Each structure stands twice: as C-alpha cells, then as structure tokens.
Amino acid sequence: MCGRYVLEGPVSRLTAYFDARYTEDESQFKNSYNIAPTTKVPVVRINREGERVILNHIWGLIPHWAKDKTGSAKLNNARGETVHEKPSFRTAFKKFRCLIPASGYYEWQAPPEGSGSRKQPFYIYPNETSYFAMAGVCDHWIDKISGELVMSTAIITTEPCEKLKQVHDRMPVMISKEYWTEWLDPKNQDLNSLRQFVSSSDEVNFHAVGFGVSGTGKNRVDSEALTQPMDPKLSE
Numbered sequence: 001m002c003g004r005y006v007l008e009g010p011v012s013r014l015t016a017y018f019d020a021r022y023t024e025d026e027s028q029f030k031n032s033y034n035i036a037p038t039t040k041v042p043v044v045r046i047n048r049e050g051e052r053v054i055l056n057h058i059w060g061l062i063p064h065w066a067k068d069k070t071g072s073a074k075l076n077n078a079r080g081e082t083v084h085e086k087p088s089f090r091t092a093f094k095k096f097r098c099l100i101p102a103s104g105y106y107e108w109q110a111p112p113e114g115s116g117s118r119k120q121p122f123y124i125y126p127n128e129t130s131y132f133a134m135a136g137v138c139d140h141w142i143d144k145i146s147g148e149l150v151m152s153t154a155i156i157t158t159e160p161c162e163k164l165k166q167v168h169d170r171m172p173v174m175i176s177k178e179y180w181t182e183w184l185d186p187k188n189q190d191l192n193s194l195r196q197f198v199s200s201s202d203e204v205n206f207h208a209v210g211f212g213v214s215g216t217g218k219n220r221v222d223s224e225a226l227t228q229p230m231d232p233k234l235s236e
Contacts, residue, residue, distance in 0.1 A: 002157060003037070003076070005105035005134075006035065007041070007101060017130050018044050018052070018099065020044050020054045022053075023053050033222050033224050034220055034222045037059050037060045037076035038073050041058075042056055044180075045096075045099075052184065058072060060072030060154065061139055075089075077156075078156050078157070079156075080156045083156055092154075094189050094194075096137060097136065097138070097184060099134065099183070100135075100155055103131060103132075105124055107168040107171075109122060121208070121209050121213050123207060123208075124164065125206070126205070132172065134156075135175050139152055156173045159171075161200040161202040163202055164204065164206065171201075174201040175197060176201075207229040207230075209227060210230045
C-alpha cells in the first residue's frame with residue numbers, strides 16, 4: 001500500500017514535468033513531506049476540453065454512488081489486480097484515470113517476528129526523474145443536500161519490484177512518460193489494454209528514515225527532515 005508520500009514544487013517544475021496547466025491558486029501550493037489520506041492533493045487529468053491539467057482532489061476515493069464521504073480514508077489505495085472489478089473503483093478505472101505526482105513515498109518494513117521492534121519506515125524515491133507519476137483513479141461525489149461537489153482519488157498499487165521486496169509487499173503503480181497520453185485518455189476504455197499498465201517499476205531508490213513520519217493528526221510532522229537517511233540500527 002501507500003499511506004504517506006512527498007511532493008515538492010515549485011509549481012513551475014510540476015507543470016513543466018507533466019506538460020500540464022495548473023488550475024489551482026499557485027500561492028496555496030507548498031512542499032509537503034508527509035501527505036496523508038483525506039488531504040487535498042494535485043492530480044494530473046484530462047479536462048472536458050481535452051486539455052491536460054493539474055487540479056486538487058481529496059486523497060481517498062468517494063464513489064459517486066456513496067451515501068456520504070466518511071469512508072474516503074479507507075479507499076486511499078486500490079489493488080491493481082482487482083481495480084477493474086471492485087464496485088468502488090471499476091467505473092473510475094475505466095473512465096477517470098489520473099497521474100498523482102510524487103517526489104517520493106514512505107513504506108514501513110515489518111520487523112522480524114518476535115523481535116519486539118517497531119516497523120522501520122523507509123523513504124522511496126525516483127532514481128533518475130524529478131517525480132513519480134503514480135497511477136490513480138478519480139471520481140466525483142455530490143452531496144444531495146448541500147450540492148457540494150467533491151473530487152477524490154486513489155493510488156493504484158501492485159506487487160513490488162525485486163529490490164523493494166525487502167521493504168514491503170506492495171508499491172504504487174508508476175506510469176512511464178511515454179504512456180501518459182494513453183493512460184489519461186478518457187476515451188480509452190479497453191480494460192485489457194489498461195490492465196497492462198498495472199506493473200511494478202524498478203526505477204527507485206530507498207533508504208531508512210526516522211520514526212517522525214509515523215505521526216497522525218496534530219502529531220503529524222511535515223518537514224524535509226523526514227526524508228533524510230537514518231541508520232536502522234540507530235532507530236531501534
């Protein structure tokens with residue numbers, strides 16, 4: 001799974017890398033080093049005019065048919081093996097795919113059984129490019145009482161590449177730049193073709209980090225220091 005990730009700007013670097021227009025208030029953008037579910041995050045999509053744009057979505061999918069939006073935190077990830085058939089994700093996978101920019105993400109390595117140690121967090125980041133283009137699905141939910149429109153997203157995950165197996169048993173699906181147009185095209189609804197994109201990538205580096213990233217709520221730290229290497233032996 002992917003439960004926390006990092007996104008660094010500036011906006012100009014985001015728009016240049018993804019060749020997309022930023023539709024939000026640029027003054028509101030800030031570097032984020034501990035992005036958690038239910039946070040508003042930038043995603044890359046094709047709008048109704050066929051233009052590639054970057055706009056904010058809630059991280060945690062709210063299906064259009066949901067009675068309310070309380071379950072979004074539980075739908076922050078979608079398993080790539082079943083995303084095309086699960087009721088919460090299948091329409092989004094077929095019609096509303098996106099790219100979720102990330103400078104890196106965190107994963108937690110389980111300690112040896114019976115060791116009594118805490119899970120060790122790792123920071124995983126691209127080994128050559130500025131950003132990961134994590135595969136995502138989107139949906140739109142409308143509150144029937146207030147009329148509020150909520151756009152939301154989830155990250156598609158898959159089995160890890162060989163080098164990450166020592167860290168965790170899942171990783172986000174990464175879409176290579178040469179396939180962005182095909183992935184984002186809302187007219188492309190061929191499930192067999194789309195499912196071919198659900199695979200792991202070995203274009204990653206990683207290192208152990210401290211336990212600060214594990215905080216939640218008011219205790220959630222947001223600092224670049226969270227991404228800095230740490231010797232696992234010193235973090236026990």
